[in-house]
Amino acid sequence: MNLSAATPEATEASFAGTMTAKLKEQFDAGLLSGQELRPDFTIAQPVHRYTETDHAIWRKLYDRQASMLQGRVCDEFLQGLVTLGMERDRVPEFDQLNEMLMRATGWQIVAVPGLVPDEVFFEHLANRRFPASWWMRKPEQLDYLQEPDCFHDVFGHVPLLINPVFADYMEAYGKGGLKAARLGALDMLARLYWYTVEFGLIRTPQGLRIFGAGIVSSQGESIYSLDSASPNRIGFDLKRIMRTRYRIDTFQKTYFVIDSFEQLFDATGPDFTPLYPELAALPTLGAGDIVAGDQVIHAGNREGWADSDDI
Structure with missing residues (x-):
């Protein structure tokens, strides 16, 4: 997914080149070879192409994350994992x-x-419909890879789709994305996805818990997001999030904390159309900024923060 375009014209102009290059890269890597790419960019999951190495990597990642997430991830995620009956020994079949x-x-x-x-x-x-990459990361990419693979997409994202409120939020986000694309506001909406669906935390009676898939599927960030003194942890604020840049190359400098999935769904229910020009007139905030009005749960000590630019 590419959510960086500033205008519909820029989206159209840059998309063709980006997608042509990406599809060629995927074809050269064997991710499309011998498979029909449908008009909606889906394929039949090529179950026959998973190797014993793929299944071993899935098993290792599943066992590692399922074990360490106890007491760290929200109950809704664990319940979804149980309800789905997701296989631990091999890459699951989507059907x-x-x-x-x-x-x-x-x-x-x-x-x-x-x-x-x-x-x-x-x-x-x-x-x-949740689009999930079918391929598995390589052994040398066990702890980090740039693009989401099957483990990130399926283990990280799918369990929460069992939760009715979060499932409704994801549908609403998709509908909002179609509108944002027409309004040239994808950068703002991308920040909302990043700081909730990918890297969100939730407040519970037992303390802060993880729900974002980018954290759930990462051993290092599962620990860092809750235990490290380095990042900020700030209460959920829709407008604040949509003005805030983020990190793609390091652990996050800031995590936003929701009180419940109902809060998330209700806050994002209204039409964003009048919101976009309002936010566009305000300065964009850095990934590690703390500003007046923030509900600061923890102000990070900034230790180890990278000097490279935020997205």
Whole structure:
């Protein structure tokens, strides 16, 4: 997914080159070879192409994360993992997961080779389809890779789609994304996705817990996000988040904390159309900034923060 365009014209102009290069890269890597790429950028999950190494990596990552997330991840995620009956020994077949997912919330997983166009991504979400990369990371990428693989997409994202409120939020986000693409506001909406769906924390009676998939699927960030004194932890504020840049190359400088999934859904329910010009007139904030009005749960000590630019 590419959410960096500033205007519809820029989106269209840059997209063709980006997608052509990305699809060529995916083809050269064998991610498309011998498979039909449908108009919606989905493919049939090529289950036959998973190797014993792929299954071993899935098993190692699953065991590591499932064990360490106890007491760290929100109960809704753990319940989703149990309800789905997700396999730990091998890469799951999407069709099997979809049987339970469809019964629970009407969502389904669709296989994609990797990057898909913005509007295709939003169209899938708006129709309760979650695009998941089919391929598994390599052994040398166990702890970090630049693009989301099957483990990140399936283990990290899918369990929460069992939760009715979060499932509704994701559908609403997809519909909002289609509108934002027409209004040239994808950069602002991308920040909302990043700081909630990917790197969100939630307040519970037991303390802060993880719900973002980018944290859930990362051993290092599962520890860092809750235990490190380095990052800021700030209460959820929709407008604040949509003005805040983020990190793609390091752990986050700031995590935003919701009180509940209901709060998240209610805050993002109204039409964002009048919000975009209001936010565009305000300065964009750095990933590590703390500003007046923030509900500061923890002010980070900034130790180890990278000097490279925020996105």
